[in-house]
Amino acid sequence: MTGAARRFRLALAPGAEPADEPRDVELGSDGEIVARIDGETVVVRGRDGIDRTAIIGISRRMATGVVRAEVVVDGWRFELDVEDADRATLRRRATRAVDADPASGPAEIRAIISGRVAAVRVTAGDPVEAGQTLLVVEAMKMQNELRAARAGTVERVAVGEGDTIDTGDLLVVVR
Amino acid sequence: MTAVAPVSLRKDGADDRPFERVLIANRGEIAVRIIRACRELGIESVAVHSDADVHAAHVRMADVAVRLGPAPPAESYLRGDAIVAAARDTGADAIHPGYGFLAERAAFARAVEEAGIVFVGPSSATIAALGDKLAARRSATAAGVAVVPGTLEPAAVDRADAVDAIVEEATRIGFPLLVKAAAGGGGRGMRRVASALELPGALAAASAEASSTFGDATVYLELEILPARHIEVQLLGDREGTIVALGERDCSLQRRHQKLLEESPAPGLAADERRELHATAIRAARAAGLENAATAEFLFDADRRFWFLEVNTRLQVEHGVTELVADVDIVREQLFIAAGRPLSNRMRTAADRAAAPERHAIQIRLSAEDPARDFAPTPGRIGRWQMPAGPGIRVDTAMTAGDRIPPDYDPLIAKILVVDADRRSAIGRLGRALDETVVTGIQTTLPFHRAIVADPGFREGALSIDWVDEHWAELLRPARAVALDAASLAAADHLAGGSAKRGESASARPATPASVARSAWVQAGRIAARRRWPR
Numbered sequence: 001m002t003g004a005a006r007r008f009r010l011a012l013a014p015g016a017e018p019a020d021e022p023r024d025v026e027l028g029s030d031g032e033i034v035a036r037i038d039g040e041t042v043v044v045r046g047r048d049g050i051d052r053t054a055i056i057g058i059s060r061r062m063a064t065g066v067v068r069a070e071v072v073v074d075g076w077r078f079e080l081d082v083e084d085a086d087r088a089t090l091r092r093r094a095t096r097a098v099d100a101d102p103a104s105g106p107a108e109i110r111a112i113i114s115g116r117v118a119a120v121r122v123t124a125g126d127p128v129e130a131g132q133t134l135l136v137v138e139a140m141k142m143q144n145e146l147r148a149a150r151a152g153t154v155e156r157v158a159v160g161e162g163d164t165i166d167t168g169d170l171l172v173v174v175r
Numbered sequence: 176m177t178a179v180a181p182v183s184l185r186k187d188g189a190d191d192r193p194f195e196r197v198l199i200a201n202r203g204e205i206a207v208r209i210i211r212a213c214r215e216l217g218i219e220s221v222a223v224h225s226d227a228d229v230h231a232a233h234v235r236m237a238d239v240a241v242r243l244g245p246a247p248p249a250e251s252y253l254r255g256d257a258i259v260a261a262a263r264d265t266g267a268d269a270i271h272p273g274y275g276f277l278a279e280r281a282a283f284a285r286a287v288e289e290a291g292i293v294f295v296g297p298s299s300a301t302i303a304a305l306g307d308k309l310a311a312r313r314s315a316t317a318a319g320v321a322v323v324p325g326t327l328e329p330a331a332v333d334r335a336d337a338v339d340a341i342v343e344e345a346t347r348i349g350f351p352l353l354v355k356a357a358a359g360g361g362g363r364g365m366r367r368v369a370s371a372l373e374l375p376g377a378l379a380a381a382s383a384e385a386s387s388t389f390g391d392a393t394v395y396l397e398l399e400i401l402p403a404r405h406i407e408v409q410l411l412g413d414r415e416g417t418i419v420a421l422g423e424r425d426c427s428l429q430r431r432h433q434k435l436l437e438e439s440p441a442p443g444l445a446a447d448e449r450r451e452l453h454a455t456a457i458r459a460a461r462a463a464g465l466e467n468a469a470t471a472e473f474l475f476d477a478d479r480r481f482w483f484l485e486v487n488t489r490l491q492v493e494h495g496v497t498e499l500v501a502d503v504d505i506v507r508e509q510l511f512i513a514a515g516r517p518l519s520n521r522m523r524t525a526a527d528r529a530a531a532p533e534r535h536a537i538q539i540r541l542s543a544e545d546p547a548r549d550f551a552p553t554p555g556r557i558g559r560w561q562m563p564a565g566p567g568i569r570v571d572t573a574m575t576a577g578d579r580i581p582p583d584y585d586p587l588i589a590k591i592l593v594v595d596a597d598r599r600s601a602i603g604r605l606g607r608a609l610d611e612t613v614v615t616g617i618q619t620t621l622p623f624h625r626a627i628v629a630d631p632g633f634r635e636g637a638l639s640i641d642w643v644d645e646h647w648a649e650l651l652r653p654a655r656a657v658a659l660d661a662a663s664l665a666a667a668d669h670l671a672g673g674s675a676k677r678g679e680s681a682s683a684r685p686a687t688p689a690s691v692a693r694s695a696w697v698q699a700g701r702i703a704a705r706r707r708w709p710r
Contacts (some may be wrong), residue, residue, distance in 0.1 A: 008667035012659075017548050020659065025667045029201060031660060033668045038557075044661040052658070054665030057558045057615035067670050070558070071614065071662035075621025076655055079201075080666040105269070113552050114582040116247075118387075140543075140552040140586045141248075141363055141388050166345075 011086035012021065013068055013079035015112065024085050044073070064091070106155055109172045115139030117163045122172070126154045134172050137165065148174055176221060193514030194269045196220050196680060197660040198262040199233065201273030202252060204573045204590060205449040205490070206233035209271050212506040214628030221265045223258055225251030227581040232573035239265050246583045252276045253390065254377075259290050269293035269513060271506075277583065278489040279358065280390070281307075284686035285525045297466045304463040305486040309357045309395050311463065315483045318462035320455055323474060323482045324348055329357065341378070341396075342371045348398050354378055357393035364388055367399065384560030392414040400482060402639040403459070404475040405429065406441045408456035409506060411526075412465040413518045419526035420453035421501050424493055427638035428627065430550060435620070435643065436627060437493035438537040439500045442636030443474075444599055450530045452481055460484055466515045467512050468494070468505060474640075492540065492590070499536035499594035501525040534594055535601040539624040541572075541589040541612070543580045546623040546647070547655055554582035558616030563608035567594045567601075580617065588619065602634060622658070626650045 011022035027033070035043040040056045057070030057077075066083045083091075119136040122128060128148045135146040155173040159165060197213050199206045206222060210233060213220040222237030227246035234240045241261040243251040251257075255277055262270050270287050272278040272295070284299035297305070305311045309329060312322050325348055328577035332335030343354060345368070347653040351475060354377045356364030364385030366377035378394060388393040404427040412418040425441035426434045440449070456471035463486070470491050471483040496503050503525050511519065544550040560576040576579070591606055595601040606628045612621055627633050630650070632642070639645075 006667075006671055008670060010663045010666060018655075023662045023663065027664065027667055027671060031664050033664065041667050044664050046657055046661050048657065049570075050657075052659055052661040055559065055613055055615055056665060056669050059669060067667055069666045071656040071665050071669075072615050073661045073665070074654065075228060075609075075612070075614075075616045075619060075625055076658035076662070077615065078659060078662045078666075080662060082663075082666045082670045084670075112548075114554055115552075118383075129271075138387070139582050140554065140584060142552065143384055144551065 002028070007085035008082055010087045011081045013081055015110075016079065017112070022088075106173050106175045107149065107152070108135065108170055109174065111167055111169045111171055113139045113144065114166045115135065115144070115164075117159050117161055117165060117171075118143055120157060120159070120161050122154045122157060124154050124156055128152060128154055128174060134174075135159070146171065147153045150174070160164075179651060192217050193510045196221060196238075196265065196267045196270055197269045197295070197510070198223065198258070198265065199237070199271050199278055199698070200252070200258045201271075201275070202231060202233055202573070202584065204571045204587065205273040205275075205492070207236060207573045208495075208571055209273060209506055210236045212504065212510065216507065218510070221261065221267050223252070223261055227583055231578075232575070236487070240541070241265060246581060248276065248583065249387075249390075252584075255280065258283075259286050259292070262287075262292050263290060263329050265683065267292065269295050269510070271295040271509070272489065274489050274492055279487070293513050295467065295509050296490075297469065298464075301464055301466060302488050305460070305465065305469065305488045306359050307393075308355065308359065308485045311459075311486050312395075312483075313467065314462045315459045315482050315486075318458050320459045320462075320483045321481070323397050323400060323484055325352070326395045328395070329393045330354070330378060330395050330571040332378045332392065338375055342374055345371060345374055345396055348396055351399045353397045353399050354394050355397055356381060356389060356391070357395055358389035358391035359385060362429075364394065364488055365432050395539050400474050400476055400478055401641055403427075404441070404638050405472065405484075405640050406444075406452065406475045406481070407470045407491075408471040409491070409494065409505070410456060410460050410465060410469045410471060411505070411512070411518060411522055412460065412467065412469070414466055414515055417518050417523075418457050418458055418460055418465055418610055419507075419518060420528040420529055421497050421503065421525055422532055423449065423452060425638060426493060426638050428633075428642060429640050430643040430647075432640075434493065434540065434632055435472065436537065436539050436624065437496050438535065438601075439496045440532045440535065442638070446530055447480065448454070453529060455481060455483070460486060468509050492587070492598070493538055495569060495590060495592050496536045496538045498532045499569065499592060500532050501529065502534075533561035533562075534596060535598045536592060536594040537598075537601050537605050537608075538590055538592040539605070539627075540587055540620070541591060541614075541624070542620045543586040543588050543617050544620050545618040546620050547618075547651060550620070552575070552586050553618045554580045554586075555617040556580070557588075557614060559613055560615075561611065561613040562589065563591060563611035565607075565611075567604050569594075569609050588614075598636065599634075602628060622654060623647070626654055646677075 007026045012020050031046045034045045055072040059069035105174045115137045118138040121133050130150045132148045133145045137144045152174040157174045158170045196219040199209045210220040220237040222234045222240040223243050224234045225246045243257050277283040281299045281303035284294045287294040351369045354366045364381050366381040368377045381394050382392045408423045409421040424437050424439045426437045428436040470487045473481040543553045556579045562570045569592040574588050593604040595604050
């Protein structure tokens, strides 16, 4: 690959918050790798000229061929889905037809933290406003309110008060 | 004799240990901290644990371990009966409660006393007097100490007929105000109320959280003083009635009343202000007959007035800051005081010097929380784990690589402390320590602490308890964005198998020799330190 820069498509793994648009990165022009310390640590010089140490944690290739890599920089931890940009474009074209409009259709609300359901504030059939509290989850001694991202009708409540939940568990479906 | 070789503290070889065997009724870093103190004194340690902590550090380090029950605190670390039984079964002659859990439950201390076991802390009567924040407010008022304006009696919760009365009371105090748990601490069971409309909901929520965390639903009202600094005084008292102040700590950097960084001495206090503060704290403690370790908390307002908040009758999370500045071991002293010894000369000398400290210490609380998601808890499994070391660094933790952080307990995973000659050099040392810190597997609060250390306001000592609410959102985005840029490049390079070396790319930058072969780490580290931490 002499002479030609390689472009990569990167996106934060689904569920990441705050979300970020997928981006293309070109090695060598968007900043540079100035040192490789070992297989897991590289020093990146950003466009601001400051060197940052990036730690590669766990990385794995998923069924789609996309590599999901955990990278920690300045204490910020990211799970990044990375693939060759050309390949990403092809794959995107192939799957676009089945992409659903995210603003309609049922929204599955899943647990982003594990803990215990302290209170259930809605039942199936309830209309909900955006920002309305659906559940209260107690984790690490704090009560965290889970609110509806948009208005709709509660289709299903998958948990009950007192249930122990794990990250990723289905909690509520809002249509 | 015991299984552990006892350390003889007297030259004649007589056993001078305060106790033979101490049960630690806690988990995590504080249990480890107390076990260390026991080991140094030749005291055997007994750990207690829940099912979630079978492989935890405090269980591994203790001489004996006793299972309490399932993971939820109510079924394990809050089971006072099971803990007293464990102490009896293992022949422990004292119980150290640490902080949190049962540390400030008078009923637990009483049960320990009645079982003929020494409770390392104040007597149950003192805990009842000082640990009940409402009673503490009353006794401090009686001792002539200025308390934060608010109520002195419990607020009625969930009683329709009492709503009018409590709203009237709240209006008299003024908004915004805080609903606080009488048994509270660390921001649990606390709610901010901006108007009378929010009051009933806040009362119910705070009360429910207080009940589940502390087993006591009593709440009260207190005026919110802003801007203000949170300054607290470390106190130690012995059975003879001697009470000393070992210095103060500034814990103004908080989020939702959860402390994030603590330092000592408090920046910018004049010597006479410091002396007056220490004297006031001793007066508040003496009013309730303090024994052993306690902390008197104050708000320091814009007019440089101190307002008494509460007295915590226990070892604080941030006690290490005072240990580093005063060069003492508070936990060790606690054990001797509990065994009936008078305050050591070392403590008395340290107290004499507390008004003119010659060192500066800072602690950050590294937590399993995501500073980009409103500090939501991030329980999970730790991947890599690298803590700072070297001159002037102390790390108190129970974690290591591969450990699982259970969702059932406090998110604190490590306390990183630094000490140096003055505040400026301590901040430089803290920046260096944070550069060395690596945790993968979970998001931690590390980026938040890095941002604080680099912040000009913090470096000048301009602190307030609302600093995080005011500044964090604006610091968060750019800091995370540049990190994401760098992470993206690193991930792309990783996918490319590390083959996209400089010079092979399309960019026509002047080629400097690749530094990989020659001490790249040092070079990059120096550049980073010079550019990122203002001197």
